[in-house]
Amino acid sequence: MPLTDYDVLLWDFDGVILDSMHIRDLGFEKVLSEYPPEQLNELLNYHRRNGGLSRYVKFRYFFEEIRNEAVSEDQIKYLAGSFSDVMRKMLINPDNLIHDSVSFIRKYSSSVEMHVVSGSDQEELRYLCKELGLSEFFSSINGSPTPKTELVSALVERRSERFALIGDSMNDFDAAKSNGVDFFGYNNTDLAGVGSGYINSFAAIL
Structure with missing residues (x-):
């Protein structure tokens, strides 16, 4: 299913939004x-x-x-x-942003609900998103010390919308799988063939 057909997109941060x-x-x-x-x-x-x-x-x-x-x-x-x-x-240098994914987020955040679910520290994430001009695109920004599996669970429980998680590691895939959420790999070709699909570039979707 195309990413833009999901009701909610969950984004990992490091390696997906920020080259960090x-x-x-x-x-x-x-x-x-x-x-x-x-x-x-x-x-x-x-x-x-x-x-x-x-x-x-x-x-x-x-x-x-x-x-x-x-x-x-x-x-x-x-x-x-x-x-x-x-x-x-x-990390507040905008040159570290991955513009391929950020362009997609900026274009579709008004039509698809988006959240950050990351292993990075939550307060740090919120600070970085604010400084980098990203906060407005996300309904929530969530990070550690709460484990990612629990972050995803808190967002999907008691909801019936179609969710997808976009990440660059097997830990992201595990968090999606354990919560019954579709997974799309990005920026790590080891994830090709894992989950619901692999995103070579968001530019092809824009």
Whole structure:
């Protein structure tokens, strides 16, 4: 079914609306600069394989799985806050927008209900969308620490409209599948053949 025939579109943010993965890498490098480089590289590999997971999960993975040490919720929150401070400074450059998808959002947001569901920090997302002039196009902007599966569930429960989620990771596909939502991959050819279709370019839809 064409994207414009859905009643509601759910959008991942990083890698779909904003080209930010390389900047997220820098954020982890800055926040965890005191730790051994080989451990940081292991975290970055995990981060790149799991784009849809929140930084809260990734910081916990760093300590519990890579460093084999306990970490408190307060420590995780502190690190996540420091990471967000770096992101707010580095990600407000409009040159990082993926104009292919953003052009589609701007054109169709008045006719199709749209929401952001992301693994990135919710307050940070709302700040970035405001600074980048995107807030007006979305009915809601939702992020971590709530897991993406729960974010999607909260939007689709008790509603009968036709939903689709657009994402660039298997975590996005899993969140869609677990909630009975159609999934379209974008900006990651490993997702071709997964879900309801793959979007090579939104320009062909405009």
